[in-house]
Amino acid sequence: MDEVIRNPAHGRPGTRVPRETVIPPPRIRLTKADRIRKSDTFREILSDGRRWHETHMTMVYRAFSRRQVGFAVSKHTGNAVVRNRMKRRMRELFRQRQHEIGPFQIVFLARKGLDRTDFQKLRREFDRFLRGSGVMT
RNA sequence: UACGAUGGACGGACGGUCGCGUCCCGUUGAGAGCGGGAUGAGGAAAGUCCGAACUCCACAGGGCAGGGCGCUUCGGAAAUCGAAGGCGUUUCGGCUCCGAUUCGUCGGAGCCGGGGCGACGGAAAGUGCCACAGAAAAGAUACCGCCCGCCUAAGGCGGGUAAGGGUGAAAAGGCGAGGUAAGAGCUCACCGGUCCGGCGGUGACGCCGGACGCAGGGUAAACCCCGCCCGGAGCAAGGCCAAAUAGACGAGGAGCGCACAACCGGCUUGCCGGAUGCGCGGGGAAUGGCCCGUUCCCCUUGACUCGCGGGUAGGCCGCACGAUUUCGGCGGUGACGCCGGAACCAGAUAAAUGACCGUCCUCCCGUCACGGCGGGAGACAGAAUUCGGCUUACAGUUCAUCGUAUGAG
């Protein structure tokens, strides 16, 4: 199962499997329906959700009927380009491993330096959250 | 060739894997999902400093107040916008003249050419202000001086003068010569200025000639005067649909009071409950001479039910074919305009345009065999109703003009 969920793009060059033998992996898409898009919902989660702190981001989460995610960046962290990049990187982290996560609502809060940090480091931080917080299935 | 200034252009390229928004097509009962295709940030998208389109509100007309703008002509829908020109100023180069000279040059003035800068109407319409210093800061005055006269000396007094010194940001045309007791446009040449006339130019303005010894400081990004312009708010404009909760309005309406002969039920046997009958506050109008009354209308009290207007969350429209982009031709010094052809070119809303990898390109650092190798970096910055400008940020590449240095002819 683990092998299937890993994105083939993450493999080192040369280790790619020939196309014909690949079983199509489960889709790792992330559409609008999977996003939290209401101010009220954000407020509720931020007020009564549990928190998990990492160096470059904070995760706020609570149990829910299905899997939903939202991303928030404070105005103080930088200009529009920086804030957008932070959201996109957090979204990418979540997108790639979303199928390992159970029915929870999770809000990602960006912290300083998120836009400049190496993506592999962010992956390790996110992995620590997944293993430590109990949101995995 | 290098460096600097100003202005213009570009602002990483190609490919792979996994994804995102919008639109179209197919599938489908279906606008869900799935499959396919197309398309998807900028020169500043930014700041919000100007100007518009568009929308709503207000609006006879005119004036005042308030605000904005300000050389000329042209362009433009308009603009604290652009182009060309004028004038001023500054800088560089060249030439001419004057003065000084240690004969190397230095200083000043003018002309020509190139570049930069200029919120550039009016200071003889009026008012205000010009600190300190200085004699004096505006239609004035004499501190040190200079000269003349008088008083016995030191010096003082009276008068003349504004060339020299001194103060200041600024001192009443500049400079040279003549002149004089010393001086002064007192006189003269040149330069500057004011006025008048002529010529050239659409015009700002320029040129020429004449007159006037000069008729008078700065500040209007001080009040102000003159000319021109300006209604207010902004897509969170504005329109449509419309949960939940509270409340408004309309309709229905249980209800309350009194009586209780007969009827039903209970029992303490004359009371209670049901049923039944009658009634239920205030105001106005009509009828009428007036009152009672009657009729009609309005207001008030009322669980609950239904209907309904406004409207919040939320959704939809506005919302992308336009002062559009691009190619060619023509006109114009140019901004730009005209004609013809072609194109459709983002539409999100906790807000898409990304993540990772490879090859190459550019730059930096290290190494050295001078061409590779290793490492690092690729700026400023993200549409939010839409345009036209301005301003600010910006790694690197490149073009043009000018200047400086060096080299070659």
Added chain:
RNA sequence: GUGGGUAUAGCUCAGCCGGUUAGAGCGUCAGGUUGUGGCCCUGAAGGCCGAGGGUUCGAGUCCCUCUACUCACC
């Protein structure tokens, strides 16, 4: 997104219509008073007036451009 406001000493604020040295309170430091500390008294230090240009002889003040903070509007 739109429309306003503010920035002056470590902190909270004055500074008029440009003018010579930018003030006040609290705080800080030093001295005095006290057996010691506080209160109190005396004195001192501390500011390129948010940044950069411009107008002017002269700018905290006037004009322009930026920066930061802040308020209002669905």
